[in-house]
Amino acid sequence: MDFSLSKEHEMARQLFAEFAEKEVKPLAQEIDENHRFPRETVDKMARYGFLGIPVPKEMGGQGCDVLTYVMCVEEMSKVCGTTGVIVSAHTSLCIDPIMTYGTDAQKEKYLVPLAKGEKLGAFGLTEPGAGTDAQGQQTKAVLDGDEWVLNGSKCFITNGKEADVYVIFAVTGKVEKRGRMMKEISAFIVEKGTPGFTFGTKENKMGICGSSTYELIFTDCRIPKDNLLGQRGKGFNIAMHTLDGGRIGIAAQALGLAEGALETTINYVKERKQFGKSIGQFQNTQFQLADMATKVEAAKLLVYKAALKKQEYQSNPKISYSVEAAMAKLCAAEVAMEVTTKAVQLHGGYGYIKEYDVERMMRDAKITEIYEGTSEVQRMVISANILK
Amino acid sequence: MKVIVCIKQVPDTKGGVKFNPDGTLDRAAMLAIMNPDDKAGLEAALRLKDQYGAEVTVLTMGLPKATDTLREALAMGADKAILITDRRLGGADTWATSSTIAAGIRNLEYDLIITGRQAIDGDTAQVGPQIAEHLGIPVISYTQELKIEGDKVIVKRQFDDRYHILEAKMPCLLTALSELNDPRYMTPGGIFDAVKADITTWSRDDLKDLDDANIGLAGSPTKIAKASDKVRKGAGEKVVPDSPDEAVDYIVSKLKEKHVI
Numbered sequence: 001m002d003f004s005l006s007k008e009h010e011m012a013r014q015l016f017a018e019f020a021e022k023e024v025k026p027l028a029q030e031i032d033e034n035h036r037f038p039r040e041t042v043d044k045m046a047r048y049g050f051l052g053i054p055v056p057k058e059m060g061g062q063g064c065d066v067l068t069y070v071m072c073v074e075e076m077s078k079v080c081g082t083t084g085v086i087v088s089a090h091t092s093l094c095i096d097p098i099m100t101y102g103t104d105a106q107k108e109k110y111l112v113p114l115a116k117g118e119k120l121g122a123f124g125l126t127e128p129g130a131g132t133d134a135q136g137q138q139t140k141a142v143l144d145g146d147e148w149v150l151n152g153s154k155c156f157i158t159n160g161k162e163a164d165v166y167v168i169f170a171v172t173g174k175v176e177k178r179g180r181m182m183k184e185i186s187a188f189i190v191e192k193g194t195p196g197f198t199f200g201t202k203e204n205k206m207g208i209c210g211s212s213t214y215e216l217i218f219t220d221c222r223i224p225k226d227n228l229l230g231q232r233g234k235g236f237n238i239a240m241h242t243l244d245g246g247r248i249g250i251a252a253q254a255l256g257l258a259e260g261a262l263e264t265t266i267n268y269v270k271e272r273k274q275f276g277k278s279i280g281q282f283q284n285t286q287f288q289l290a291d292m293a294t295k296v297e298a299a300k301l302l303v304y305k306a307a308l309k310k311q312e313y314q315s316n317p318k319i320s321y322s323v324e325a326a327m328a329k330l331c332a333a334e335v336a337m338e339v340t341t342k343a344v345q346l347h348g349g350y351g352y353i354k355e356y357d358v359e360r361m362m363r364d365a366k367i368t369e370i371y372e373g374t375s376e377v378q379r380m381v382i383s384a385n386i387l388k
Numbered sequence: 389m390k391v392i393v394c395i396k397q398v399p400d401t402k403g404g405v406k407f408n409p410d411g412t413l414d415r416a417a418m419l420a421i422m423n424p425d426d427k428a429g430l431e432a433a434l435r436l437k438d439q440y441g442a443e444v445t446v447l448t449m450g451l452p453k454a455t456d457t458l459r460e461a462l463a464m465g466a467d468k469a470i471l472i473t474d475r476r477l478g479g480a481d482t483w484a485t486s487s488t489i490a491a492g493i494r495n496l497e498y499d500l501i502i503t504g505r506q507a508i509d510g511d512t513a514q515v516g517p518q519i520a521e522h523l524g525i526p527v528i529s530y531t532q533e534l535k536i537e538g539d540k541v542i543v544k545r546q547f548d549d550r551y552h553i554l555e556a557k558m559p560c561l562l563t564a565l566s567e568l569n570d571p572r573y574m575t576p577g578g579i580f581d582a583v584k585a586d587i588t589t590w591s592r593d594d595l596k597d598l599d600d601a602n603i604g605l606a607g608s609p610t611k612i613a614k615a616s617d618k619v620r621k622g623a624g625e626k627v628v629p630d631s632p633d634e635a636v637d638y639i640v641s642k643l644k645e646k647h648v649i
Contacts, residue, residue: 011463011579049575062577145563321471 001299012068016075019048020083023220026078027176030358031210037162038210041083046117051090059107060115061272065369066314069375070252070307078263079254080356081212081364084256088116088249089158093372094121097167097187097242102228110189122163124216124248126153135183139218141170141247146225148188149245150218153200156371160214161199168216168358169235169244185235189227207363244322248310251303254336254368258296261343261361265289265334268347274324285346292339299332323385330378340365389442392496393466393490394503394519395426397450397457401508406630408616412511413425414579421458425504429564431571432534434465434503440536443467445496449477455587464581470496474591479605482510486518491598492590493523500541502560505530516563518552526560532567609626 005013023044031038045051053069055061062068069091077084098111098121113119130136139152157166166189173184190197200215230238236239266289271282279285306328309321340362344351351358369375395545399405399418406414422430436442448454449472458469472492473592479593493501501523503516513529518632520527532551533544546565574582592603601607629635 006579006583007459008583011459011574011583012576015463015574015576016580048573049577053576057577062575062580064576064580068576068580 008064009067009071013075015070016050016072017078019044019050020075020079023077024083025079028082028357029050029354029360031080031082033209033340033354035099035204035209037173038083038086039162040290041088042117042120042162043239045083045087045105047234050087051117051120052095052115055095055111055115060112062115063173065307066248066311067304067307070102070248070303071104072136073249073252073258074256074303075088076251077364078260080116080252081257081361081367082208082211083340084202084253085158085208085211085367086120088246088253089123090121090163092246093123093158094163094167095128097123097229097238098165098189100241101187102189103226104227105226106189108300108381109133114165119164120159120162122159123242124157124168126154126156126308127152127241128155128283137169137171137183137185139168139170141172141186141188143225144222145383147222148203148225148228150188150190150196150221150223152218152246154216155200156203157214157216158211158371160216162212164192166192166216167229169239170237170288174232184233185239186232187229187235187238190221190223191231194221194223194243201269207360207365207367207369209363242322244297245310247325247329248303248306248321250368251299251306251325251332253367254329254332255296255299255303256384257334257361257365257368258292258299258336258339261340261358261365262289262292262296262356265343267347268350270346279346285286288342288346290356292342295335296339297326302328302331311345323382326373326378327386328373329368329373330382333375335367336365389436389440389501390498391436391442391444391500391502392493392498393426393430393433393444393446394459394501394516395430395446395448395462396423396504396507397421397424397448397454397462398507398509398510413615414453420453420456422460423504423507424566425564427504427571428566428568429502429504429562430461430466432531432562432564433500434534434572435569436500436545437465437467443501444484445470446497447473447489447492447496449480449485449492452610457518459579459582459585460574462585463578463580464572468588469585470588470590472590472595475578476600477593477604479608480513480552480603481608481610482514482518483609484603484605484607486515486522487598487602488595489515490519491595492520493519495590495594499539499558501525502531503563505563505565513563516561520561523561526556527563528554528560529563531562531564534562534568539553560576581589 004322027038049062053060054066057063073084073088095114114121141148168188168190171183172186174181175184196219198217200217203213210261269285272279306324309324313319313321343358344362347358350356397420406417407416433444437444444466445468446466462469488578506513508621512550517527526618528543530546531543535542539558542552
């Protein structure tokens, strides 16, 4: 077992860290305060290939591996949780299912521009009555001639109004499974601008405020028959498989937030003086930092392990990385919440003030315990595997 | 069009300069980066590649670990990389360095050579012009803007109190200022390709028309008596005034106190 990074990964980390420091960090506070989507950063990331990292070169991507993508989300999130989730939702939730389940024509039409960053992607599964319980879906798709007609709505959609291509799930009928009638769910690719596809409420969130989180509304929205993604009725499997990958992206975001808060706090405790010495000289601070650093390191190992497992899956689809992804997300999200909360505490009153980055990091961290499967759902996934 | 960019791996002085007990630079203790003026030169060459399809070759002389800097250049978009490395070439001053690099360039075809104005570890600004002199081609230093017209380059050269607009027929050599442009980042895919790429390595024996009297420490007329870090300034004073007016008043009072005004 070798824990050292390869030359490629060392250079990629250096690239992402430099980009984050120069291009992302200067905007982090402003986009948070103004709830502004950082379009200029997305354009720059597109220029440098950050929006197609794990996609093969012949499909417009960078031809790198899952770990490189994870390090990109991690480094962006160290300075800005919003930027991290933009990359993660685009790559894990939109590119990945099209790359995995798309036809050659769908890949040519949608994957190539998504991987080049010419288009931004989003994913719509959640509905007001169907978050963790995907069977609660209400959005329907009915085949009418050569078109599917979508009706319903999706909520809390990341990259909501800013995306161009959406992977959307809808009920296409009912099927009997183990003697029970279950909803048949299918996946579709929907383009922005399709008549009948509009945007509802913009969510006013606690954190990741620069991220564009919208309700998507479908009213007799007609899309070509060919925009069915994967087989009819396989939507639930596609959604679950996509979320397994998405969880690694969110785990990387959580890891980055924890690392960013730890780094900021280490610098702060060296400078901040109380009772005639820096607060870093007090044993309480030292012990808190030791615990924070240890937990961050543990989270990092789980996140990187999940990334490597997903990479292994790509050459051997028989293996599963579902448990590794759930463990990575569960651990990293809870570490992010704990470390950012302690970071605020170690900053004292200043940590509660918006000029200090840890205030934003703590708000940003909370969502990582909730979206793409709450921590409770991750525990269900892990325990189901242990007890099977 | 073929462009050669000479780049140098230099210690990153942002983290402070470290010395060996004998007064020479402790390069191992400092992070290594691509010299900033050279990086601007590389960006200028890559823009010529974007615009005219130029082939860009990066060349450096240094220790084997300078391949890291060459790979960074490849990951930014350079096509080929050459390392000149040989223990016999160590300890070279600007004369020996330029003699050696010019000999390397004689192995190559080129229309344009771009070097940085100067390296942050030596600050001499001599190597670029000396290479041109060895090769017998025109040189334009301190390039702040650059365009190509036919077989000519037209350069806006920064001077003390003015700019010069100069024209030179290619092949020629330009020295680039970091103000020339904002260098691009590497790309992730570029990194993966660069790490696998072959880097041509030349030793002393691969260099033609080079007199051994002009290489390495022995061939260097410059003798360094002593090197030292610049005198560090104090930590300074942090002031957080409530308004710009208050800030101006404070600065003016300080300047008066020190009899500057």
